[in-house]
Structures are given as C-alpha cells and as structure tokens.
Amino acid sequence: MAKIQSKRNSTKKEVIIEKASRLFREKGFGAASMRDLAEHVGVEAASLYNHIQSKSEILQTICFKVANEFMTNLEAVEASNQTTLKKMEMIIRVHIRMMLEQYEYVYISDHEWRHLPEPYLSNFLNQRRSYRKRLADIIEDGTAKGEMKAIDPYTAVLVILSAISGIDSWQRSRKSTTAEALESNMVRYLIEGLKR
Amino acid sequence: MAKIQSKRNSTKKEVIIEKASRLFREKGFGAASMRDLAEHVGVEAASLYNHIQSKSEILQTICFKVANEFMTNLEAVEASNQTTLKKMEMIIRVHIRMMLEQYEYVYISDHEWRHLPEPYLSNFLNQRRSYRKRLADIIEDGTAKGEMKAIDPYTAVLVILSAISGIDSWQRSRKSTTAEALESNMVRYLIEGLKR
DNA sequence: ATAAATAACTAACAACCGTTAGCGATGGAA
DNA sequence: TTCCATCGCTAACGGTTGTTAGTTATTTAT
Numbered sequence: 001m002a003k004i005q006s007k008r009n010s011t012k013k014e015v016i017i018e019k020a021s022r023l024f025r026e027k028g029f030g031a032a033s034m035r036d037l038a039e040h041v042g043v044e045a046a047s048l049y050n051h052i053q054s055k056s057e058i059l060q061t062i063c064f065k066v067a068n069e070f071m072t073n074l075e076a077v078e079a080s081n082q083t084t085l086k087k088m089e090m091i092i093r094v095h096i097r098m099m100l101e102q103y104e105y106v107y108i109s110d111h112e113w114r115h116l117p118e119p120y121l122s123n124f125l126n127q128r129r130s131y132r133k134r135l136a137d138i139i140e141d142g143t144a145k146g147e148m149k150a151i152d153p154y155t156a157v158l159v160i161l162s163a164i165s166g167i168d169s170w171q172r173s174r175k176s177t178t179a180e181a182l183e184s185n186m187v188r189y190l191i192e193g194l195k196r
Numbered sequence: 197m198a199k200i201q202s203k204r205n206s207t208k209k210e211v212i213i214e215k216a217s218r219l220f221r222e223k224g225f226g227a228a229s230m231r232d233l234a235e236h237v238g239v240e241a242a243s244l245y246n247h248i249q250s251k252s253e254i255l256q257t258i259c260f261k262v263a264n265e266f267m268t269n270l271e272a273v274e275a276s277n278q279t280t281l282k283k284m285e286m287i288i289r290v291h292i293r294m295m296l297e298q299y300e301y302v303y304i305s306d307h308e309w310r311h312l313p314e315p316y317l318s319n320f321l322n323q324r325r326s327y328r329k330r331l332a333d334i335i336e337d338g339t340a341k342g343e344m345k346a347i348d349p350y351t352a353v354l355v356i357l358s359a360i361s362g363i364d365s366w367q368r369s370r371k372s373t374t375a376e377a378l379e380s381n382m383v384r385y386l387i388e389g390l391k392r
Numbered sequence: 393a394t395a396a397a398t399a400a401c402t403a404a405c406a407a408c409c410g411t412t413a414g415c416g417a418t419g420g421a422a
Numbered sequence: 423t424t425c426c427a428t429c430g431c432t433a434a435c436g437g438t439t440g441t442t443a444g445t446t447a448t449t450t451a452t
Contacts, residue, residue, distance in 0.1 A: 030226035155381035166358020
C-alpha cells in the first residue's frame, strides 16, 4: 500500500472534500470548477480522479454526511425521556452548533442539494421530508400533551429550520456577537414561541 | 418603430426576465445557460442580445427590483403612525406575501445574489445591510418603549427574515395548506416571540 | 532489491459557455 | 415607394467545462 494518509489524520479524499466544501460554498457548486479545486488541493485537476469518482460524488458525500448526522441525532432525541419542549430545544441547539461548527458542510447541504444527480436527489429529498415530518410529530405531541401552544406544527418546523439556516448570513457579517450569545438568543426566541 | 410589444402588455425584455427567473430558480444562475433560456423564450440564443445586454444584467434587474420593492415598503412603514409591534407585523406580512406572489423573483434575490458582478454586488449587500439595520432599529425602539420583550434585535431580524425566506421549501412541498393559513400561522409564531 | 500498488503528471477530448458579427426579413414613417 | 430601425437568424469566436488515456514517479509490501 502506498500512503493513503496525508499529514493530518485524514485521507486525501477527505482533504479534497474539505477544500471542495469551502469552494462550493463560496462560488456555488455549478460555478466551482475542478481546476479551481485542484489548485486549492495543490495538485493537477486530473489527479483528483485518483481519489474521487466525479465532481458530484463530492456533493453527494457532503449532503448525505450532514443529513445522516442530523438523522442520527434526531433518533437519539426521540428515544430520550424528555418533555417535548426539551426535545425541541435539544434539536434546535444541535442545529445551531452544527451550523456554527461545520458551517461549510451544512451550508452546502442546505443550498446546493438541487445539483445532486438522480437518484440521489430523490433520496435526499425523501430523507429531508421524513426528518421534518418527525420534527412536526414531536411538536404535535407536545401540543396534545398541553406542553406547547396549539401551533401548526409544519409552520413551526419551517420557521425553526429556516431561522437556523439563516445563520449563514450572520456568519459573514456579525463576527462581533459570540456564538454562545447567538445560540442563546435564538433558542430563546424560537422556544418562547412554542411555550404555551 | 417596429413592434416592441409582445402579445401581452409586456416588453419582450420583460418576457425574457420572467422566463429567466423561473430558470434561474430551478437550475441556479450558474447552471442555467443562455441557450436554455432562449429555448423557453422561443428564440435563438443570440437573439436574446437584441433585448438584453448580458446574462448578468438579468440577474441585476431581478435582484434590485426586489430590493427596491422591499425598501420602498419599509420607508412607508417607518413613516406610518403605528406601534412598533404593528410595524413589524406589517413588514412580516409584506415579506410573506411577496414570497408567495413573486416567488421566483424573491427566491433569486435571496439565493443568487452572489453571482452579481461588481460593483452591483457591493451595492446589493450595502442595501441589504441597511435594510436589516433599519429593521433592527424598529425592534430596538419597540424594546425601549416597552412594547416588546428585550430580545437581541439582530437575532430577531435574522430569525424573521430567514423564516420567511424558508417558505420556498414549503412552496414545493405543501400546496395543501392555503397561503392565508401559512401567513397567519407564521405571523403568529414570529410576532408572539416579540411580545413582552 | 524487486514487485506491486498508488498517485502524480501532461495532453487531449468532446461538449458547452456567453457573446459578437453579419446578414436577411419585417414593418412602420416619410 | 423609399428609408431605417428592429429583430430574427446562422455561424463562429475564444474560452472553460468535467473527464479520460497514457505515462511516469513515488511509496509500500515482500
């Protein structure tokens, strides 16, 4: 075996995906070229294909990595013994932290998924629909138990997820506010709107 | 003068921009080609240039049309004699309605602005920053007057605008809920989080 | 040391990109 | 009828796209 390890504890494939995530976020998937990417990796464009199969494979990897991470977390939350309000707070906090800590990946999964080729596109959208449905179910459950106000659960899910995904525009503009402050402010606003 | 009017009461340039908005939304600005667009207009790609100057001119037109519409509305609201809470509700409702009625335009202005060439890009971002600042000022004013709870105004602006911009994912998936229901649900959630 | 595997390189392909040049058809104004 | 602006067309430009072929260099395993 030749070296499959780069300087850090990561495969070259992982390095490529990491650099790509930055590039895709900055320029958009369509406008980012493989020659662009290659330059950032420090290699010729053709050499990338020793590690990846195609440009869209990179996008697939990123999108499903993020989707799986959220889904795994949701399952843990669902299985936990918490009030529905607390469950929602846990989910909101994870979303905010993922957005702050894995900004590039989450951003791409949020904004560039339409460039996924079939059948991955359908797969991704199904997974997303299912995720939102299960979130809405938690809220509906909370309303039924009288823990939350009677709000349309789909609207709530929409507001919550969209609000968090909007942190990207904060990322670029308001480095002055700390991440912790943002998280607590946002949780407060979003959870307060759920309490009865 | 030859005919500058199309069948409806709109310039051919307007028809192009309308078709382009659909295309840009579906494929993204970068991935939508002029030949694509020409086909939808029913003309050869080169003929488009009898009516427009460049591909990015279309994007500029759309982005600034939307931005100006929002800015004009904001000025009207600022000048009105209303409680700050009512002002915010008016703004929120206009945003939701614009999103529902001019979906393609608003979506593009929200998501494709990064492909604007300079100096339009800086212009657009300045205008956006100014818009959000003035929104935050209204909220801060409301807090100072005791009409609203003491929430970080930038966080509130972020949550509100992002939540509304997320309606796009509802557009595609939940035609069952009426627009009116969505609007009232969303206003309720967002305004409720502001009340003290 | 030798063989095998891995990953870099150069060159090139076919397709597509936005855009321009130039030409013919059309239709209203004089 | 003559004139001229408008708008459609075809052809083509120079450049970029993702990707493959073929080859060489490098590293690891035996």
